[in-house]
Amino acid sequence: MxxxxxxxxxxxxxxxxxxxxxxxxxxxxxxxxxxxxxxxxxxxxxxxxxxxxxxxxxxxxxxxxxxxxxxxxxxxxxxxxxxxxxxxxxxxxxxxxxxxxxxxxxxxxxxxxxxxxxxxxxMRRIMEDLRELFGEGGNKKEPAEDTLPEESPVNEELQSLDMIFNMLGMLGEKGTREIRDVYVCMRDCGCGYDKVILSRVAEERGDSVKNLEQRIRRAMKKGLTNVASAALADYESEVFQIYGNYVFDFKSVRDEMDFLEGKSKSGGRVSISHFMEGLILYGNSIR
The missing domain is CATH 3.40.50.2300 (Response regulator)
Structure with a gap:
């Protein structure tokens, strides 16, 4: 660098x-x-x-x-x-x-x-390369069947992910386990996030993509709200400065802060793609 x-x-x-x-x-x-x-x-x-x-x-x-x-x-x-x-x-x-x-x-x-x-x-550069490889107009590569684990292995890396979920106040949310499964699928396939990944995880769990996506978004929204609350209390808080910066962009946090303070009728928006790319970055940083 x-x-x-x-x-x-x-x-x-x-x-x-x-x-x-x-x-x-x-x-x-x-x-x-x-x-x-x-x-x-x-x-x-x-x-x-x-x-x-x-x-x-x-x-x-x-x-x-x-x-x-x-x-x-x-x-x-x-x-x-x-x-x-x-x-x-x-x-x-x-x-x-x-x-x-x-x-x-x-x-x-x-x-x-x-x-x-x-x-x-x-990670941004890796994701840009992946978008070119798997993006619109290209031939999307289906993840190989044998690269998708039936269960997320409990190891040091996933325990570290649980730490970030805990810091974001979303460890107990229903969609957090699904987020871990999507993370493992992306990591093992070497793929960026897309609907193919979500479909494969939904299939493995015997669930619909719609239900899976809704639970994931609710869990992420919980995390966004907690990060915004931490930022309102202290801009230098570890939750906001370190962990929130991986998975949420500042505009989303700022919009959620305005909502919490009654300055806006709608809060920040969550992006599954941005969140998952941030998790991959975080996972790489702790390996």
Missing amino acids: KYYIVDDNIATVKSLANTIRSREIGEVCGYSTDPEAAMEEILEERPDIVLVDLLMSEMDGISLVERLRKSGSGSAFVMLSKVTDKEMIGNAYKAGVEFFIHKPVNITEVEKVLGNVAEKIK
Whole structure:
């Protein structure tokens, strides 16, 4: 992974660059203390991940991210901040920030956050390749019969999945077991999520696709509501910052937060595809 660092404090820049290099997290392809100069270099260098300070004298980090997005930057953005203002943090997520690293910078947190973002990027690329392979207009490959387990094996990986379900407050939901089955089917087949996967799991369980999908959506909605509740209480909560970021996009969480606060008549929407891809990413990160 290629990293670019933008911070008007050169000491912070050097500290982050040294951490990334010494811990072999990736390659630092550039850095700048000037946001305007950084824009040109980022668009030219096309780093995978940009670490950007929230509060800079020339231009705040949110404005920089928004301008880069409008200019076609495909980089992932990690915000450096000691700010705890919920509205400002919410604006950063809306602008396209993936995660936050708190100041003063802690090496352990840098490794953890950048590792999560790197895995997320890798999974996106894998899913993009899978969509091309299995997408509309192509020949969809049916999962081989012998690759679909009759029962989800109870192993360390699935126990870790149960941990994320527990953190999301959906472990006891009826659709959670079905989500695990879909996950195992995707993992063992090396396939992205689609209706073929759902049909195979429904067939194995002797159920209809419609009933299966409804239970899965209800379980996911429960998780979304819990993540939104956690974010309302504390934007820096582990449930929101780490676990929720894997399986829900920020707009869905924000819409659910507005619903919980009575600002909207409808809550956030859940996407089975997005949720399952996030679980695959999470599973890869713990293997």
